[in-house]
Amino acid sequence: xxEHATTSSTTxxxxxxxxxxxxRFFDWDAAAQAELDxxxxxxxxHKLAYWRLEAAWDRTERLKVLRAAEKLAPKVVPRxxxxxxxxxxxxxxxxxxxxxxxxxxxxxxxxxxxYATTAGGHKTITLxxxxxxxxxxxxxxxxxxxxxRNVWLDKGxxxxxxxxxxxxxxxxxxxxxxxxxxxxxxxxxxxxxxVSLSLIEGRARIDSINPDMQPHSAVLSPGQVxxxxxxxxxTSTKPAVELDNELGWRRGIVIFHHTTLDxxxxxxxxxxxxxxxxxxxxxGALMLNxxxxxxxxQAFIRxxxxxxxxxxxxxxxxxxxxx
Amino acid sequence: MTAFDLKAWFIREILPLEAALMQYLQHNWxxxxxxxxxxxxxxLRVCEAAAQEPPRHxxxxxxxxxxxxxIDRVRHAQIIPIEAVSDLExxxxxxxxxxxxxxxxxxxxxxxxxxxxxxxxxxCREVVMMGRVEGLSGREIAARxxxxxxTVSEHLAKGxxxxxxxxxxxPSDLTKLP
Numbered sequence: 001x002x003e004h005a006t007t008s009s010t011t012x013x014x015x016x017x018x019x020x021x022x023x024r025f026f027d028w029d030a031a032a033q034a035e036l037d038x039x040x041x042x043x044x045x046h047k048l049a050y051w052r053l054e055a056a057w058d059r060t061e062r063l064k065v066l067r068a069a070e071k072l073a074p075k076v077v078p079r080x081x082x083x084x085x086x087x088x089x090x091x092x093x094x095x096x097x098x099x100x101x102x103x104x105x106x107x108x109x110x111x112x113x114x115y116a117t118t119a120g121g122h123k124t125i126t127l128x129x130x131x132x133x134x135x136x137x138x139x140x141x142x143x144x145x146x147x148x149r150n151v152w153l154d155k156g157x158x159x160x161x162x163x164x165x166x167x168x169x170x171x172x173x174x175x176x177x178x179x180x181x182x183x184x185x186x187x188x189x190x191x192x193x194x195v196s197l198s199l200i201e202g203r204a205r206i207d208s209i210n211p212d213m214q215p216h217s218a219v220l221s222p223g224q225v226x227x228x229x230x231x232x233x234x235t236s237t238k239p240a241v242e243l244d245n246e247l248g249w250r251r252g253i254v255i256f257h258h259t260t261l262d263x264x265x266x267x268x269x270x271x272x273x274x275x276x277x278x279x280x281x282x283x284g285a286l287m288l289n290x291x292x293x294x295x296x297x298q299a300f301i302r303x304x305x306x307x308x309x310x311x312x313x314x315x316x317x318x319x320x321x322x323x
Numbered sequence: 324m325t326a327f328d329l330k331a332w333f334i335r336e337i338l339p340l341e342a343a344l345m346q347y348l349q350h351n352w353x354x355x356x357x358x359x360x361x362x363x364x365x366x367l368r369v370c371e372a373a374a375q376e377p378p379r380h381x382x383x384x385x386x387x388x389x390x391x392x393x394i395d396r397v398r399h400a401q402i403i404p405i406e407a408v409s410d411l412e413x414x415x416x417x418x419x420x421x422x423x424x425x426x427x428x429x430x431x432x433x434x435x436x437x438x439x440x441x442x443x444x445x446x447c448r449e450v451v452m453m454g455r456v457e458g459l460s461g462r463e464i465a466a467r468x469x470x471x472x473x474t475v476s477e478h479l480a481k482g483x484x485x486x487x488x489x490x491x492x493x494p495s496d497l498t499k500l501p
Contacts, residue, residue, distance in 0.1 A: 009363035013484055021479035025454055025461035026472070044374075048333065048366050055334045056487035060436055060455055211437050 009049070015039070016049040020057060112142035112152065119272020120295055122252065131170065134159040136249045137271045137294070157189040159250055164202065176210035177228050182219070187246060197226045198243055206233070253291050261286040261308070261321070264300075273297035279322030283310065329374050336381040337369060341491035344389060351393055361396075365389045439489035443482055450475055451482035 019036050022028070040047050117123050117135045125133045125141075127148045135141055139156025149165070153174040162170045164183035172179045174190040184202035188195065197206050199220040206226050207217040216233040218226050223243065226235045245255035254271075256264050262284035265276045271294040278284040286308055292300050301319065304310045310321045341362070348361050368388045369378075378384035440448050446468075453464045461479065465472045 009359045012363070013359070014480065017480035017483045018476065020483055021461070021476055025464075025479055026476070044370060045363060045367055047330070048363070048370060051330050051333055052338060052366075052491065053483050053487050055338055056490045057483050059490055060486055 012049045020053050111145040114142045116140045129163045131163045132161045153190045159187050161185045178207045178209045180205045194229050199224050255291050275318045277318045277320045338491050345492045447478040447482050450478035
């Protein structure tokens with residue numbers, strides 16, 4: 001008969017876990033260590049149970065990455081809040097709003113200034129270090145008050161031209177991801193759960209930070225585009241022309257190059273003009289090229305009528321393009 | 324020649340096989356209450372033998388040992404529980420192949436840890452997070468939560484046991500945690 005069978009594994013495991021927590025979390029001295037050593041020496045079963053728990057606990061070291069995410073957002077000491085509000089009062093010309101937010105990705109409270117554009121809006125923010133952030137239409141961006149190089153893109157699209165600083169990296173949080181500048185100009189677009197990063201120059205790194213997600217990351221070089229969701233990250237390369245087209249909005253234009261009418265209409269609709277729609281799939285699949293002012297729906301409609309020979313009908317608040 | 328490091332060998336070679344071992348034991352032994360005892364006895368036999376001479380094929384050795392232990396248990400039981408072992412002859416010994424669970428565990432570890440934490444009772448989870456993520460001492464945790472230090476100890480110990488079961492044990496253990 002097996003002599004070990006009488007020893008309850010549950011009891012041994014409980015004792016082992018009690019030793020381990022004492023050693024890791026409470027005062028620990030030579031006397032305590034001697035006691036533990038004596039217990040371990042009593043049987044191999046004690047050692048195995050202890051080693052097993054210790055190995056598991058040491059592997060949970062990885063949980064500390066959660067703390068690394070928290071560090072980005074410094075704790076708010078309540079007495080500072082009034083001072084921040086005062087500071088922003090002085091900077092009222094920026095039309096900034098002070099909010100104390102709790103974000104999903106960053107559990108700590110942080111004081112931020114919010115910058116927003118409505119549909120059709122376009123705004124440029126210049127930071128004290130000369131870095132520039134340009135907001136495209138319908139965009140919300142927050143900047144940490146105590147460190148303007150910590151930024152959240154809550155929705156919409158922004159172009160970042162960043163003065164690189166190794167000591168204080170520029171970090172954007174968007175849709176559960178962190179984008180870190182490594183000497184960079186980049187374009188970032190965030191929808192509910194999807195973030196798209198296009199690298200124009202320099203380098204940038206994207207990491208998932210939401211602990212519920214599969215961890216993933218990538219470092220991008222110019223011309224590369226990363227699209228990340230909760231559980232996927234894909235990168236691809238885009239021709240410089242195409243990237244340049246994506247940035248047309250910075251000059252107030254949208255550029256279509258072999259673009260389907262569906263995609264073109266969706267792009268135009270972002271800018272808050274009269275809403276356009278297509279009547280059916282075949283119309284939506286038509287291709288077009290062209291450059292249009294973002295605010296000039298009429299110019300777009302004229303091309304649809306004269307080049308694509310489409311009809312335009314008003315349907316409630318929408319303008320429907322059909323054959 | 325350096326002395327054989329049983330602890331390092333056990334952690335490196337045997338613990339990563341725990342999920343497979345637990346699955347094997349659960350599949351071949353009906354009484355769930357015996358499983359952790361069986362696991363302990365398999366580990367003991369394997370490590371006692373390894374201390375004499377480390378087996379060349381740890382995975383094969385582990386499963387052969389598990390199989391022999393189950394057979395011994397059935398033979399020595401006063402009343403042989405016929406249904407206890409589903410089919411002793413059919414007990415297949417897993418081969419020493421590159422184990423897919425090792426890489427899967429590494430890839431999903433953060434998610435698994437999160438899932439493991441989520442299964443703990445709320446207060447236990449909170450204490451483990453404070454200790455592991457925020458790096459507070461037992462005394463600091465007790466002070467912050469306004470509870471006795473021995474309560475913190477209990478939560479930490481329970482959390483450590485649960486995390487070991489998740490990390491090494493079968494994923495189905497997820498549903499059986501405190």
